[in-house]
Amino acid sequence: MKKIFILTILFLFFVFSPSVYAQDSNKFITIVNPVRVSRYTPDLTESIRNQYSVIKKHNLPATWLLTYDALDNEEVVQEILQMDEFQEFGLFLEVTPSFSDSVGVEYHDSGSWHHSNSIFLSGYTKVERMILIDGVFEKFKENFGYYPNSVGSWWTDGFSLSYIKQKYNVTANLVCADQFSTDNYQLWGQPWQIPYYPSKFHPAVPASSEDTKLDMVNIQWASRDPLNGYESSLFSTQDYLVLSNKLDTGYFNKLLDTYLNNENNDFNQITVGLESDLDAGGYSGEFQNQIEVVAEFINGGVEAITMSDFYKRYSDKYPKIDPPSKIDSRDFLQSGKSSHWFTSFIYRLFYIYDEKKDAIEIKDIRVYGQNDTDPYYSSPNYEFNLSINIPSVIDTIENPEDVWILPGDVEIETKNEYFLIKGENIKVPTKLRNNPLVDIEHSGDDVKIGFVQINFNHPEGDIVKGFSSEAVHFFKTKKAILKLLTGKGWEHFNKVEYLIPKGEIYALLFLKSLPGGKVMVYDNECLQCAWHTDIKPISFANLRSYVKKYSGHTIVYNSSVFSAKERPNAKKYLQKTKAKYVYLVKFEEYSEKIPFSPGDLGVKRIFSNANAEIWEVE
Numbered sequence: 303m304k305k306i307f308i309l310t311i312l313f314l315f316f317v318f319s320p321s322v323y324a325q326d327s328n329k330f331i332t333i334v335n336p337v338r339v340s341r342y343t344p345d346l347t348e349s350i351r352n353q354y355s356v357i358k359k360h361n362l363p364a365t366w367l368l369t370y371d372a373l374d375n376e377e378v379v380q381e382i383l384q385m386d387e388f389q390e391f392g393l394f395l396e397v398t399p400s401f402s403d404s405v406g407v408e409y410h411d412s413g414s415w416h417h418s419n420s421i422f423l424s425g426y427t428k429v430e431r432m433i434l435i436d437g438v439f440e441k442f443k444e445n446f447g448y449y450p451n452s453v454g455s456w457w458t459d460g461f462s463l464s465y466i467k468q469k470y471n472v473t474a475n476l477v478c479a480d481q482f483s484t485d486n487y488q489l490w491g492q493p494w495q496i497p498y499y500p501s502k503f504h505p506a507v508p509a510s511s512e513d514t515k516l517d518m519v520n521i522q523w524a525s526r527d528p529l530n531g532y533e534s535s536l537f538s539t540q541d542y543l544v545l546s547n548k549l550d551t552g553y554f555n556k557l558l559d560t561y562l563n564n565e566n567n568d569f570n571q572i573t574v575g576l577e578s579d580l581d582a583g584g585y586s587g588e589f590q591n592q593i594e595v596v597a598e599f600i601n602g603g604v605e606a607i608t609m610s611d612f613y614k615r616y617s618d619k620y621p622k623i624d625p626p627s628k629i630d631s632r633d634f635l636q637s638g639k640s641s642h643w644f645t646s647f648i649y650r651l652f653y654i655y656d657e658k659k660d661a662i663e664i665k666d667i668r669v670y671g672q673n674d675t676d677p678y679y680s681s682p683n684y685e686f687n688l689s690i691n692i693p694s695v696i697d698t699i700e701n702p703e704d705v706w707i708l709p710g711d712v713e714i715e716t717k718n719e720y721f722l723i724k725g726e727n728i729k730v731p732t733k734l735r736n737n738p739l740v741d742i743e744h745s746g747d748d749v750k751i752g753f754v755q756i757n758f759n760h761p762e763g764d765i766v767k768g769f770s771s772e773a774v775h776f777f778k779t780k781k782a783i784l785k786l787l788t789g790k791g792w793e794h795f796n797k798v799e800y801l802i803p804k805g806e807i808y809a810l811l812f813l814k815s816l817p818g819g820k821v822m823v824y825d826n827e828c829l830q831c832a833w834h835t836d837i838k839p840i841s842f843a844n845l846r847s848y849v850k851k852y853s854g855h856t857i858v859y860n861s862s863v864f865s866a867k868e869r870p871n872a873k874k875y876l877q878k879t880k881a882k883y884v885y886l887v888k889f890e891e892y893s894e895k896i897p898f899s900p901g902d903l904g905v906k907r908i909f910s911n912a913n914a915e916i917w918e919v920e
C-alpha cells in the first residue's frame with residue numbers, strides 16, 4: 303500500500319509540476335510580476351488574486367518581485383503566502399517614502415514617485431543604498447523566513463548589485479530592456495533582449511571574463527521587437543496594445559516565437575508578465591490571452607521557469623561567460639525589411655536589410671569597455687532622468703544621419719571581437735574612421751571592423767593634475783606677481799589631482815571623431831559642489847584644457863551665453879564665439895545646461911550620457 307501511495311505521488315508530481323515540462327529544453331519563458339503598492343490601485347490583494355488565478359489555471363511557475371511596501375502590507379503578504387509551491391518570491395527594489403522612512407534614510411522627494419533620483423537606489427549614496435538594501439532584505443526574511451534569490455527593478459546600479467551579490471548571494475536580476483527615453487529612463491546599449499552575466503562594475507555591460515563577472519544572470523523586462531523596437535520601445539511584449547496601429551495577441555505570439563525559436567543561439571529565453579498593481583479587472587483581458595499563448599508554447603516544448611531556476615540552468619550551460627548571440631528576423635509588420643543583431647562581450651551590432659532598396663543599413667554599433675563603470679556606481683544620480691548610454695560608434699536614434707548604407711549584395715560576417723564586410727569598393731564613413739574606439743583594416747575588398755579598449759588610469763576615469771581652485775584664484779589677483787616677488791604664494795604652485803569621469807572621456811572621444819571646429823565650454827567653477835568619487839572632478843575647478851587634450855579641438859571659454867537674460871543676446875554671444883560645438887558637463891548635483899530652447903540658440907544635441915552633452919551649432 304505504501305509503495306502504491308509513493309508511486310501515485312510521484313505520478314502526480316511529474317504530471318502536474320510545471321518544472322518538468324521540458325527538462326532538456328533550451329527554450330525558456332520566465333513569468334515575472336512586480337508587486338508594488340500604488341495609489342491608483344483600488345485593492346492590491348484582489349489584483350494579485352486575479353492575476354495569480356490566471357497563472358494557476360495553467361499550472362505555471364512565476365516569480366513575484368515584491369516592493370518593501372508590499373511586504374509591509376499584511377493582507378498582501380497573506381495572499382502571497384497562499385500561492386502554490388511553484389511560485390518564487392523575490393524583491394522589487396523601488397524606493398518609496400514609507401520604505402526610506404522605515405530604515406532612516408531621507409527620501410528624495412522630487413515631486414513624482416517615478417523620477418530616477420527618487421525611485422532607484424542609484425539616487426542615493428552608497429551608505430544609503432546599503433541601509434535600504436539591508437532593510438528590505440530583512441523585511442523579506444521577516445515574512446518568508448529566508449532571503450530571496452531574485453531581485454529586479456527597471457534599473458539597479460552596479461554598486462547595489464555587487465553588494466546584493468556579496469552579502470545575500472542573489473543569482474538573478476530583472477532589468478528593463480533597451481529604451482532610448484521611455485518614462486525618462488534611458489537604458490541604451492545593453493545586449494539586445496538576451497540573458498547575460500553583467501559586469502561587476504556596470505550592469506548594462508556583459509562581463510568579459512570570470513574576474514569581472516557578477517555571478518548572476520540579467521533577464522530583461524518587456525522584450526522589444528527586433529526591428530521596430532529599436533525605434534520605439536512600445537513595440538514590445540508590454541506595450542503593443544497602445545500603439546496607433548492596434549496590434550493584438552498575435553503580435554505577442556510572434557515576439558515569443560522570434561526569441562524562443564531562434565536557431566542561431568543554443569539557449570533562448572524571454573520574460574513575460576505584468577505589474578500587479580493594476581485594476582483587478584485588467585487580468586481577465588490581454589494578460590489572460592498572453593498566458594494562454596505562453597501555455598501553448600510550453601505544450602510545444604518550451605520550459606516555464608522561475609528567475610532563480612533559470613540562473614541554475616544558464617550557469618550549468620555557461621559556467622564562465624556568455625556566448626555570442628545572433629538574432630535574425632523579418633519585420634512582423636510586412637515592411638520588406640529584416641533585422642540582424644549580433645552581441646558579444648566586445649561589441650553590439652545592429653543592421654537591417656531593405657529588400658525594396660536592396661540595401662543594408664548599419665544602424666547601431668556599440669563597444670563594451672572591459673573597464674567601464676556604471677556612472678552611478680559611486681555618484682548618486684540627482685537628476686529626474688536616468689542616463690545609461692553605452693559608448694557607440696554608430697547610433698541612429700541619437701544621430702540618424704550616421705547610418706552606414708551598403709549595397710544589398712555585401713556580406714557581413716560577425717566574429718566575437720570584430721566583424722567583416724565583404725564586397726567591392728566598401729567606403730567607410732569618415733566619422734567612423736575617425737572614431738578612436740574603432741580599428742579598421744582593409745584586406746583586398748574586405749573591411750575588418752575591430753574595436754579598441756580604453757585604458758583608464760583610475761577605476762573611476764583618468765586622473766590628471768592641475769592647480770587647485772585656491773591657486774587659480776590667487777593667480778587672478780592683481781597683486782599675485784608682487785606677492786610672489788616678496789616670497790608669498792609660492793605654495794600655490796603645488797598641483798593637485800583631479801578626476802575626468804569615464805563618461806566624459808567617452809564624450810570627448812566622440813567629439814574627436816567629428817569634423818574640426820571650436821568647442822565652447824562653460825567658463826564656470828563650482829566651489830561648493832560635493833562629490834562622492836575618490837577624487838574631485840576637474841570641471842568643478844573650471845580647468846577645461848582637458849577638453850582640448852582629449853578631443854583635439856580648440857576650446858573657447860564663455861559665460862555670457864549662459865548668463866544672458868534674453869534669447870537674442872544668448873544667440874548673438876554664441877555666434878560671436880564662432881564655436882561649432884558646445885561641450886557641457888554633468889556630475890552629481892552639478893549640471894551645465896543650454897539656456898533657452900535649442901531652436902532659439904540654433905543648436906542640436908548630438909551626444910548625451912550621464913556626465914556630458916555635446917551640441918552642434920547649426
